[in-house]
Amino acid sequence: MTRAGSGSLPRYILQRILLVIPMIWVILTLVFFVLRVAPGDPVSAALGGKLNQQALDQRREALGFNRPLLAQYWDYLSSVAHLDFGTTFSDNQPVLHVIRDNGGATLTLTVAAFAIALLVGIPLGLLAGRYRDSASDAGIRLFGILSYAAPVFFVGFLMQYYLAEPLGLPTSGDASPITVFEVPTKTHILLIDAFLSGNGEAIQDVLKHLVLPSVCLGLVICGVFIRLVRVNLLQTMQTDYVEAAEARGLKRGSVTWRHVFRNALVPVVTVIGLQFALLLSGAILTEQTFNWPGIGQKLVQYINNRDYGAVQGIITFFALAVVLISLLVDIVNALIDPRVRY
């Protein structure tokens, strides 16, 4: 027997949402203290090579970096509670504007990469499982391992050096400068803005720039899907209902296409949520490699500048994104499979 209502969907969703709050608090606290335990601060990062210690100390004092850590922590939590992430120290931008201006590029990259991963990974995984232990299975498995294991920046460099010129593809950025200049900013997602502008050359230019980075990032996730789908397919093919279907005279190919494939793909939904975090961390490296003006590239820049406010804001944004996607996946899972609610 279960307690009354313990299996209801609204209650399950509420529980998951309430869990998000302590999760975010832990992340905020970790980021806050880790940044301050690390050597350096925004003042020394910007001016350490120019000023003597006294001048540096005066600037720290004036900016409040010498205040007690707990006082700074309290101020920070209070600001975040009011959705005020402050202004970056190193380039004078409101943190929310940084997220708004650069989040669109990261979203474009991750969505495109995810689409490529699904489009390549699932068919290849199904193919490998269907023709188990064949040459194509071995080849696809090898491809899956390599694409998952190869560092994103390494694959990116190979693509830039060996594919960009023969294919006439750009090596950096999300569009040519003139396209960025021409396309009016409406949604802060350049691809959508280009469509909204109706400028065909701009759309083509944006798509061209998207090819190499999204393929590079997509390959990483693609390897995960290949292995997952293949294993699920093999397990499903060994289930009783497949045996029963074949015993009733249904052809192997028909059983595979009509029943096995569909069921083998169900666990992929669960994995999508987990892969999102991997996708975001991969996006940081991909953005660095391809000079993609996304939020990951900004994060690296702000970490180098010890820009506390900016790093805290961006990591909080990343954390929220991962938590929300996980929440969404949990809800979808609960809808698909009521057993997870109990």
Place this chain on the structure above:
Amino acid sequence: MDRPWDSGYGLVTDLSGSPERHAFRRRQVDRSKQFGALIGAGALAAALAACGGSDSSGASPQSGGGTGDPWILGTTDTVTALDPAGSYDLGSSTLEYNLYQTLVTVPPNSTKIVGDAAKSCTYDNPTTLTCTLNPDEKFSNGDPLTSSDVKYSFERAIKIQDANGAAIYLLGSITDTAKDGTVTLNKGAIETPDDQTVVFHLDHPDTTFQYVLTYPGAAAIVDEDAFPADKKLADDQVIGSGPYKLSQYKAGEQAVLELNSNYTGPDPGKTPQVFVKYYSEPSALKLAAQNGEVDVAWRSLSPTDISALKSDSNVTVATGKGSEIRYWVWKVDGPVGKQLAIRQAAAQLIDREAIAKDAYDGTVDPLYSIVPPGYGGASQAFKTAYGTPDVAKAKQILKDAGISTPVDLTVGWTPTHYGPSTEDEANELQRQLESSGLFKVTLKSTEWEQYQTIYKQGAYDLFILGWFPDYPDGDDYLSPFLVDGGFFQNGYKNPQANKLVAKEQGTDDQAKRQQVFGQLQDIAAKDVPFIPSWVGQNTAVYGKGMSGVESTLDPSFIFRFWLVTKNG
């Protein structure tokens, strides 16, 4: 800071009818032919777009006056702020030199300052500098530029006292700093007797002040009707009176500059539009230059990349004199560095030619004094004092001082601030010192943030640092290094050096100043509080059709957009 959500990039210009645009676009389309077959999605998108009607991207006309094609500068520099009150870095000043005027400026390949917004700036005496503005100066928005704007620019920069701004650090002659770090403008420090005249009253004799006035981070003139008095203006809204005006700015991504039709100065631009594209990695910039995605790549390509690009027939590598230096600092109050003979012996051994050739592929020049060649009064003091590397002489120096060998030496360097070749330089220095048999070197490295803290605490006997000048005068290479242990606080103190610095700062007589510069460099070579290593070159890589790039590559590191054009 207060950038509205929708108007931030509103200054979109439709150039679809201009020949420059067609030439620019043609290049993109040529490349896209190969791509066209690659993804059907692109073609589909283009078809959809074609159905969508004409370009709706604004309709403001192109600025007139330019004759060349638009061109793209790629750089790895970052921009801190485009409001001069908040910047003290090369990335910001590169745009500021083109967007704003200062009272005086530096012509290409010269350290002699000339008028910019001012006809002239002259010292009435060592504490009074009077500047007379050019008549009819205007900002790009049409507002007149008067002495009131000049005074306001200094007042607000000091009032805002942004930690990233240069004003509070470089305008010490007209400001006072309290113990809590608050900087205030001295009472009566700036007078404006009429619309055309600005008088600076300095609190001590300081003839370097006129050089500080060339640096936009400290002295750019802003419109008092456009810039708030107590906070920075948003980057994409800045207005200046320079040859170009800002049409678009996306932090970390790109800036677009267009000709300022109200500019009446001596340096009108030739190109209607200049795009500046920012790169986070030098390797990405190098690829972009090779792939024709940028027309000029400037700062900070690695020596390996520059060497590779020299053999690429599609691009030209241009170099000019540089002013960025590297030097090795002794911890003079440390157990090893306090012994003059050890410092001198190391100075006797160092082979700068080998460092430049082997660690930097010849992309830097050996530096024999802390003041690089090209600056008035620069000497080769270390070469004069020590000649060529000589083990026997070094051995004798140590023997005369009764120091037993090999001397244990801890040498520090950082891999995260001065580029990947720093490791090669450190290794080369170790090889040179140890091959003499007089030193046993332990190399230690750490990340920049940690490095700059622990070198002051004595973690290393000898450590590497770099310097980039704030203003084009030899003083900027001497006073920060020799007075009271320098900004790096290495414990070196020499009352004679302090007096000489005060002397050169107190006179406007350039011959006398340069004589004092020579004396200071001789003192540095004799006392060896540091060992100069190399001076960088100002290097740019440009593609076909570009001209004028070489003319702006000089030690000032001002990239003068008005000198560069693109045709074809």
